[in-house]
Amino acid sequence: xxxxxxxxxxxxxxxxxxxxxxxxxxxxxxxxxxxxxxxxxxxxxxxxxxxxxxxxxxxxxxxxxxxxxxxxxxxxxxxxxxxxxxxxxxxxxxxxxxxxxxxxxxxxxxxxxxxxxxxxxxxxxxxxxxxxxxxx
Numbered sequence: 001x002x003x004x005x006x007x008x009x010x011x012x013x014x015x016x017x018x019x020x021x022x023x024x025x026x027x028x029x030x031x032x033x034x035x036x037x038x039x040x041x042x043x044x045x046x047x048x049x050x051x052x053x054x055x056x057x058x059x060x061x062x063x064x065x066x067x068x069x070x071x072x073x074x075x076x077x078x079x080x081x082x083x084x085x086x087x088x089x090x091x092x093x094x095x096x097x098x099x100x101x102x103x104x105x106x107x108x109x110x111x112x113x114x115x116x117x118x119x120x121x122x123x124x125x126x127x128x129x130x131x132x133x134x135x136x
Contacts, residue, residue, distance in 0.1 A: 008081030009072040012088070013065065019088045020061065023054040023095060049102060053095045060091075060112065067119035074126035083122075086115035 004010060030036070030050040036043045041051065064087050072080035094108025 006069075006072050006077045006080075008077045009068060009084065012068065012081045012084040015085070016061070016064070016088045016091075019091050020054075020057055023057055023091075026050050026095075026099075027054045045102075049098050053098050057091055057095075060116065063120065064112070064116045067116055067123055070123035070127070071119040074123055074130065079122075080119065083115055083118050087112045090115060 027050055030047045031038065034043050034047045036047055042048070043051075064084075068080055068084045068087070071083070090108045090111030090113070092108065093111060094105050097104035097106075097108050
C-alpha cells in the first residue's frame with residue numbers, strides 16, 4: 001500500500017470541511033430558533049447573518065479547495081498546508097465576527113482571502129513555469 005503523499009494538505013482539507021459543516025449546522029439551528037422553515041431564505045438579521053456566513057463560505061470553497069490542491073501538487077504538501085491552514089482559521093474569525101454584527105466580518109474574510117489568493121497565484125506561477133519548460 002502506497003502512503004498518501006499529501007497528508008498535511010489532506011488534513012487542512014478535512015479541517016476546512018469540518019468548519020463548513022459547523023456553519024451548515026448553525027444554519028439549521030438558526031432555522032429552528034427563528035422558526036424559519038426551508039426553503040425560506042429570509043428572516044431577521046440574526047438569521048440572515050448565519051445564513052450568509054454559510055453561503056459565502058460555500059462560494060469561497062470553490063476557489064480555495066482547487067487552489068490548495070493545485071498548490072500542493074505543484075509546490076508541495078508542507079507549503080500548501082502552511083498557507084492553507086489560514087483559510088479555515090479566517091473563516092472561523094469571519095463567522096464569529098459576522099454572527100455578532102455584519103461590520104465585524106472583514107478581518108476573518110481578509111485572512112481567508114489572502115490564503116486563497118496566495119495559493120491560487122502560487123499554483124498559477126508554478127504551472128506556467130512547468131508549461132513553459134515543456135515548450136522550451
